[in-house]
Amino acid sequence: METAKRIREENEQVHTSRKKKWILLGILVILFISVILSIAVIEVKKSKSKPLVLINPTEKNFTKTKTLSGRVVQSHAETIYLNATKGSIQEIFVKEGETVTKGQKLFSYEGSTVAAELGQAEVNKKLAETSDTQMKEQITSLEQDIREAESTNTTETTNTTETTNTTETTNTTDTTNTTDTTNTTDAVDNANIATKAITILSLKAELNKANAELRAAELKVEKYTLQAEKLKAELETLTVISNTAGVISNLNQNVGQGFRAKDNQQLAIMQIASNDPFQVEGKLTEAEKAKIASGQSSIVTSKVQANMKWKGKISEVSDYPTYKTTANKDKDTQQETIPYYSFKASLDSQKGLYPGFYTTVEVVVQSKQLLAVPETSIMGLGKSTYVYVQKKGKIQKQKVETGQKRGKWVAILKGLKEEDKLEENPSWIVRLGTSLFD
Known part of the structure; x- marks a missing residue:
């Protein structure tokens, strides 16, 4: 009897508890519906009071990037x-x-041996230059002596001829005396002429010898000059x-x-x-190499300097791979070799960077001009995205396909044209079909 009573009381308690839960749930649902209705009413009021702002899609530049890993190195x-x-x-x-x-x-x-040889070559050159100077002075003196000897011989011959002619004209009556005098004079003149000729020949012989010695001295000067220059160059290379x-x-x-x-x-x-600006170098996989090329813009960041960025561009991509063998625990399976291609990126600035820093390189692999609208103009989620456009003077819903996002702008791949007009910041509740001329 007591057991049945206890069971009945427990069932009543359970029923009461369930009843309370359902009542609470009902209250929450009513509150939620009230909130939604309140928001809807507010939005409707806003949509009635807020003026429509229509804009045209505009072209913006959208880029695709590839993230690479690199390390800062000296450029050379x-x-x-x-x-x-x-x-x-x-x-x-x-x-x-x-x-x-x-x-x-x-x-x-x-370079002690070379230095000694150079010293000797310079001494020999100096001696040769001295000999060259002496030979030139001797040649000048001999040429002067020859000129004087030739001048004296010509003067004496002229004087003798004039004396003979005068004697013959004045003393025509004394033929015997004149003849004796002429013979004596001729003999003396001939002896003088012969002596002068021998002297001139001797001087010319000396001159020829001096010229030969001068040429030899000049050759020695040239020889020792070249030798000294060669030894100097050799000494400099040391x-x-x-x-x-x-x-x-x-x-x-x-x-x-x-x-x-x-x-x-x-x-x-x-x-x-080298003190030239630093570079960033790294490695590319086959897939990455297919997208990376010289001249592409890049942004470099480093964990060490978290708040800094460095602009640059890809300066070099190797066409010749290096291979890395992957570790394989299974001894019976052949190890796989993976090709990698090296790359280098130049930097517009190196402030805050040091060789050895590990970096992240964001490379612009694609850059396109696309129609774009403010993010606030896009309604819906995922594939069900749309905007509100003006058609024939009324607001209509237009499905669009979105692409990349750049700041507050969203690329439109399909669904809009440049001449279309759309609402810039539509409300949650838009009265479709509203005439813009009401």
Whole structure:
């Protein structure tokens, strides 16, 4: 009896509880409907009071981008190698991390033998130049002596002839005396002429010899000049200079004074990282390479400098792949090799970036001009999107296909033309068919 009573009481409690839940649910539904109706009424009032603002679709540039990973690197690095044929290191003029200019001395090889040979060549050149000068002075003197000798001989011959003619004219009565005098004079003149001729021949012989010696001296001057220039050039090559401005890096600590590389050994002594603007380099998959090309614009970001962006463009895309073998735990399965293509991107600015930073590169792979409308003009969700347009003086619903979004603008792929007019910011409740001339 008591058990039946208890069961009856429990059933009544359950029924009461369910009744309360249904009452509460009904109240909530009524409240929800009231809110919706209130909003609808408000929107209707707004739609009646708010003037319609009609706009035309406008063309906007929409881009598609591809995200790549990269790393900041120096744009160029020159590696300096030792030359075993030039001997041992004499002195290193730079230090790790030092900034150098183009043409600055980096290090030198020992060149004592070349320096000694150059000194001897310069001495020989000086001696040859002295001999050349002496020969020229001697030739000048000999040429002067020859001119004087030839001038004296001509004068004496003329004087003798005049004396003979005068004697013959004046002393025509004394034939015997005149003849004796003439014979004596002729003998003396002939002796003088012969002596002068011998002297002139001797001077000319000396002149010819001096000219020959001058040519030999000039050849020696030329020989030792060329030899000295060659040794100077060789001595200059013993001092290695920088071909670019940059920062010294990877200075080989095992190379110092007296060190000499072995024959046929390619040993780097240092690198010079160029001061040119940094670049971003990375790798592309086959699919990425098909979309990435030189000249495409890019935006570079870095987690290290989260609030900064760097503009640039793709400067280089390799056509020759490097291959990476994928790890495969199954020994019986052949490992797969994946091709990768390197790329480089230049930067308009490098402020805040440093070599080694990992970056994200957003590359513009496509850029198009498309019709666009403000986002506020688009109604609906997903594939069921529409706008309110003016047709024959009345507001009508027009289905559209949307594309990319750019800020407040949405690209329209289908459904609108440039000459169409649509409502800029429609209300939730629009009175379709409303005449714009009411």
